[in-house]
Amino acid sequence: MRGRIAALATLVSCLAVPALAQSPRLPAIPPASYDDAQKKAAAEFEAAIKRPPYGPFEKLMYSPEVMVAAREMGSYLRRKSAIGTTLSELVILVTAREWSQDFEWSSHAPIALEAGIAKATVDAIADGRRPQGMSADEEICYDFSIELLRNKRVSDATYERAKSRFGDKGVLDLTSISGYYTFIAMVLNAARAPAREKLSRFPD
Numbered sequence: 001m002r003g004r005i006a007a008l009a010t011l012v013s014c015l016a017v018p019a020l021a022q023s024p025r026l027p028a029i030p031p032a033s034y035d036d037a038q039k040k041a042a043a044e045f046e047a048a049i050k051r052p053p054y055g056p057f058e059k060l061m062y063s064p065e066v067m068v069a070a071r072e073m074g075s076y077l078r079r080k081s082a083i084g085t086t087l088s089e090l091v092i093l094v095t096a097r098e099w100s101q102d103f104e105w106s107s108h109a110p111i112a113l114e115a116g117i118a119k120a121t122v123d124a125i126a127d128g129r130r131p132q133g134m135s136a137d138e139e140i141c142y143d144f145s146i147e148l149l150r151n152k153r154v155s156d157a158t159y160e161r162a163k164s165r166f167g168d169k170g171v172l173d174l175t176s177i178s179g180y181y182t183f184i185a186m187v188l189n190a191a192r193a194p195a196r197e198k199l200s201r202f203p204d
Contacts, residue, residue: 026191028058037064045071055103056184059191070183077177082170086115087141091177093117094145097125099185102195126199140165145178 031052034042041064045053048071053061060067081088089112096104109122121138124131134142144162147154154162162171 022192024192024194026059026062029061034061040064041068044068048075055107056187056193059187059193070180073176073180074184077173077180081173081177083137083141083166083174083177086112086117087137087174088177089115090117090121090138091141091145091174092181093122093125094142095149095178095181096185097128097199098146098149099182099189100199101185101188102198103188103193104181104185105199106196137165141174144171144174148175148178149182 029038031039031042038061041061042053045057045067053067057067057071060070078088078092079085083091089108092108093105093112095101096108105126109126112122113119117138118131118133121131121134130146131138131142140158140161143158144154147158159171162174166174
């Protein structure tokens with residue numbers, strides 16, 4: 001009997017390991033526990049965004065200086081970049097898909113649809129397929145982002161297409177969107193942030 005109990009305890013322990021391994025990290029810091037730097041960062045965030053820090057910014061509150069810089073950069077890249085908000089959302093989805101980042105995807109897929117990205121395009125990106133029927137501008141941004149994220153560089157032909165259409169500033173902003181949302185995806189993946197929608201993994 002004692003041996004059976006020990007075996008059962010071992011089995012339960014083994015089954016519990018995967019659940020523990022997937023526990024979220026970097027839990028939200030209660031505002032009442034903020035230090036002076038965190039209070040200042042949170043106040044600046046709420047003044048700019050009209051809500052308290054949320055999502056990845058809750059994680060970034062562990063380093064309020066990084067959070068402030070990230071908020072400022074993200075606000076520009078999402079709303080004021082040289083490629084425009086619709087194409088920015090396309091690039092964000094490509095980046096979220098390549099990093100299999102659930103929170104980033106579930107947050108931005110509805111925004112991309114509202115911004116004018118076709119549902120078929122969103123669905124194809126979610127599946128890891130190259131969308132069919134994209135506009136010329138969407139193709140440029142998709143190809144540029146995929147090359148940069150997968151190959152860690154961009155071919156001359158793809159670079160020149162982007163530069164010809166968006167100019168040097170546009171190319172830099174396009175690159176920066178991929179880079180910024182890669183940073184956000186890394187933070188969220190490291191923190192195991194929960195999300196409403198789960199992307200399939202590569203490989204599954």
